[in-house]
Amino acid sequence: MCSVNDDGYEDGEQFMPKTEIAVTEAAICKKCANNKGNVILRGKDVYCKVCFLASSTHKFRATLGKSKIVRPTDSILIAHSGKAGSTALLHLIKAGMHESVHKRLIFKTTVLHIDEGAVNGETLEERKSRINAICEQTQNLEFQGYITSLDQSISESEPNIHTMESLEICSHGDKMLTDLLNTLSNYTTKQELLHKLRQRLFVLVAKKLGCNKVFVGDNATDLAIRILSNISVGRGAHLPFDVGFIDNRCPDIMILRPMRDFTRKELVYYLNFNNLQIIHSPELTTKKDQYVSIQKLTEKFVTDLDLNFCGTVSTVLRTGDKLYTEVGNNSDNPCILCNMPLDTTVFDTEISAIQATMFSRFVSLQGPQRKYNTNDVSKIKINEQNEENRRKNDNCCSCNDTGCCSSNKSVKLSYKDVEKYLCYGCRLIFQDANSLNMLPPFMVNAVRDKMCLENMRQEISEFLL
Numbered sequence: 147m148c149s150v151n152d153d154g155y156e157d158g159e160q161f162m163p164k165t166e167i168a169v170t171e172a173a174i175c176k177k178c179a180n181n182k183g184n185v186i187l188r189g190k191d192v193y194c195k196v197c198f199l200a201s202s203t204h205k206f207r208a209t210l211g212k213s214k215i216v217r218p219t220d221s222i223l224i225a226h227s228g229k230a231g232s233t234a235l236l237h238l239i240k241a242g243m244h245e246s247v248h249k250r251l252i253f254k255t256t257v258l259h260i261d262e263g264a265v266n267g268e269t270l271e272e273r274k275s276r277i278n279a280i281c282e283q284t285q286n287l288e289f290q291g292y293i294t295s296l297d298q299s300i301s302e303s304e305p306n307i308h309t310m311e312s313l314e315i316c317s318h319g320d321k322m323l324t325d326l327l328n329t330l331s332n333y334t335t336k337q338e339l340l341h342k343l344r345q346r347l348f349v350l351v352a353k354k355l356g357c358n359k360v361f362v363g364d365n366a367t368d369l370a371i372r373i374l375s376n377i378s379v380g381r382g383a384h385l386p387f388d389v390g391f392i393d394n395r396c397p398d399i400m401i402l403r404p405m406r407d408f409t410r411k412e413l414v415y416y417l418n419f420n421n422l423q424i425i426h427s428p429e430l431t432t433k434k435d436q437y438v439s440i441q442k443l444t445e446k447f448v449t450d451l452d453l454n455f456c457g458t459v460s461t462v463l464r465t466g467d468k469l470y471t472e473v474g475n476n477s478d479n480p481c482i483l484c485n486m487p488l489d490t491t492v493f494d495t496e497i498s499a500i501q502a503t504m505f506s507r508f509v510s511l512q513g514p515q516r517k518y519n520t521n522d523v524s525k526i527k528i529n530e531q532n533e534e535n536r537r538k539n540d541n542c543c544s545c546n547d548t549g550c551c552s553s554n555k556s557v558k559l560s561y562k563d564v565e566k567y568l569c570y571g572c573r574l575i576f577q578d579a580n581s582l583n584m585l586p587p588f589m590v591n592a593v594r595d596k597m598c599l600e601n602m603r604q605e606i607s608e609f610l611l
């Protein structure tokens with residue numbers, strides 16, 4: 147049997163060789179060439195503790211410095227989950243504040259912990275003990291801290307926040323949040339929604355506390371996983387915002403990722419050398435098998451591969467950094483959930499993934515007997531247009547004379563109306579939704595506002611004609 151495959155290589159020849167892990171015992175630090183090695187990175191580079199910690203600090207400062215975006219006058223909200231990334235982040239900032247004058251970090255900092263215990267299956271006691279540990283850690287590092295709970299992200303009003311000293315647990319909105327998650331049919335969309343709600347809450351709390359930037363602890367491994375899983379869940383168009391150092395989708399509050407050059411392994415070494423503890427808490431898919439969600443399966447794929455091929459994380463991350471999409475420049479009409487420019491606007495001449503999905507759905511609903519041709523695509527468009535016109539006529543409660551559309555509560559909505567204001571990835575989260583009750587209240591209200599505005603614009607333009 148021929149052993150040459152399609153690419154002209156012998157079997158196995160084209161694959162990258164596995165990284166051979168060097169033996170650390172008696173190995174000497176490659177940086178100072180003097181001390182005995184304590185750390186081995188990339189399977190071959192040996193460092194002593196002193197050189198490793200010095201290079202970690204340098205890497206953090208370089209990530210912050212090269213963008214020139216963080217200024218001494220900034221007020222920064224640091225999102226602290228208790229995991230390795232944000233714990234190391236707090237420690238690095240604290241150390242930076244005690245550097246010599248010309249190197250000192252002098253921006254104002256506030257720490258925020260979001261309590262997600264309600265969705266992660268923690269008991270009230272477990273939540274209390276986690277918050278207690280977070281509070282202790284934050285106080286030991288001399289930061290001012292606040293706590294809020296994830297359900298604050300779905301309500302229409304300003305989020306409730308408490309100082310860490312109060313050790314208060316807000317459990318009033320737990321049911322609303324768990325009910326919302328229970329309406330979603332799979333863990334991929336549940337994880338997506340939680341991520342978007344978390345991002346939204348960072349911005350809401352930053353606004354409330356007068357902060358103009360948010361630091362999150364996303365590390366290189368997390369981001370490599372997110373690059374691949376985002377593409378799988380239809381968010382490829384938003385990659386530069388979701389994984390880059392700067393996420394400036396909200397014009398007044400920037401989210402920054404200063405830990406993006408640290409791998410999980412480097413963070414573990416950093417925390418160990420500084421006697422810092424990770425505060426463990428379960429996640430939504432903890433104790434679930436690897437196939438439960440696209441994100442969890444991607445995590446296993448990336449971490450397993452990186453175990454044998456040490457360049458995996460950095461290769462994926464650097465490749466992701468080079469990706470750029472035009473959609474990022476159109477910010478007039480952002481998605482009401484993730485605040486990204488809508489990637490669902492399709493021009494007549496373009497063939498898009500959305501059209502392909504619509505056609506696939508159309509074909510599936512028609513049954514196996516029918517034959518199709520390209521004209522069917524235009525039928526779908528016409529059907530959509532008719533549906534749109536019908537909704538426009540239905541939306542107003544025959545109130546043109548009385549002007550009751552000025553109150554946004556009077557606008558009748560269907561899920562299809564909401565979908566119009568969602569990007570492709572966010573549409574997929576709610577693809578099984580068939581009622582407005584299955585959506586977060588802030589989204590429904592945002593759509594009412596937008597539709598009201600559109601109705602008013604249309605009325606004005608008709609009046610002027």
Ligand SMILES: [Zn+2]
Nearest residue numbers: 175178194197
């Ligand atoms: Zn050394």
Ligand SMILES: [Zn+2]
Nearest residue numbers: 481484569572
């Ligand atoms: Zn979106």
